[in-house]
Amino acid sequence: MAAVSHYIHLAKGLLSMNQVAPIIRHDATYQDVIDAPANMVAELVRGALHLHPRPTSRHGFAGSVLGMKLGSTFQLGGEGLGGWWIIDEPELHLDENVLVPDIAGWRRERMPEFPDTAAFDLAPDWVCEVLSRSTRQFDLVEKRTLYGEAGVSHLWFVDPVARTLEAFANQDGSWTLIAALKDDDKVSVAPFDAIEFELSALWPD
Known part of the structure; x- marks a missing residue:
């Protein structure tokens, strides 16, 4: 100690x-x-x-805007949709591991009641990591592996410096790339492909 x-x-x-x-x-x-x-x-x-x-301002901007885009629709029910809990920086207890993703989402059919707790022991259905210099390798290697082992269905990586979004789907514990977007590409990607928005909304300039 x-x-x-x-x-x-x-x-x-x-x-x-x-x-x-x-x-x-x-x-x-x-x-x-x-x-x-x-x-x-x-x-x-x-x-x-x-x-x-703690995240830099660009990192925080990208995560905040993405959370608003998804949360307003899939958590609050905009555009006739809903059915998700979208949470910023939840503390996840996955077996003996403690992880803090930038954003995570749970389908309400798997987590009907929002728990009054300091940490979540149910793996999310979706996780997004916003990459930064200090966490890039950790997010792309160690955490990606653990999310796959825990059964997370979808994983997004947002890079606010390169202005990219890569999305992966979990297929039997292995990650398959399902989208690679950049700059001002249109985003309509599982599990949130019911809506579309411009990736450039995540960049402050």
């Missing part, structure tokens, strides 16, 4: 210098997630504590 606390302190110092937070590879527990500094996102993957800085 002392070693983990030491590296949390080190990571906090590195972040203050605008450097990428280190990955802390120690035997960690959920208590280490709880004890992480408030200015970092803490995730637990196969016993390793991962610390990342």
Whole structure:
């Protein structure tokens, strides 16, 4: 525990210098997630504590706009649709792993009642990760694998620097690319292909 606390302190110092937070590879527990500094996102993957800085403004803009686009229709029932819970940065407890996706969605047929809880132990039906310099490899490798193992049906990656969206469908635990969009392409992608919007809405300029 002392070693983990030491590296949390080190990571906090590195972040203050605008450097990428280190990955802390120690035997960690959920208590280490709880004890992480408030200015970092803490995730637990196969016993390793991962610390990342809070999102940049472009990262936050892309995630917020996407959440509004999908939430207004598929959560609040706009355009005659609905049937989803769309949540920003939920804490997921998937077996021994603790993950915090940028956005996640559950079909209400699988989660009829919205739980009054600090964390979700039911895997989402859809996850979106907004890529950033500090989390890109972690999102594309470790977290993608865990989402597949947990049975997440659809996974999107949004890159606000490259201005791209890649969408994948889970087929027997393996991810299959179903859409690759960029710049101002039209977005109409499963599981939200009942609507269409311009990808450029996710970029602030």
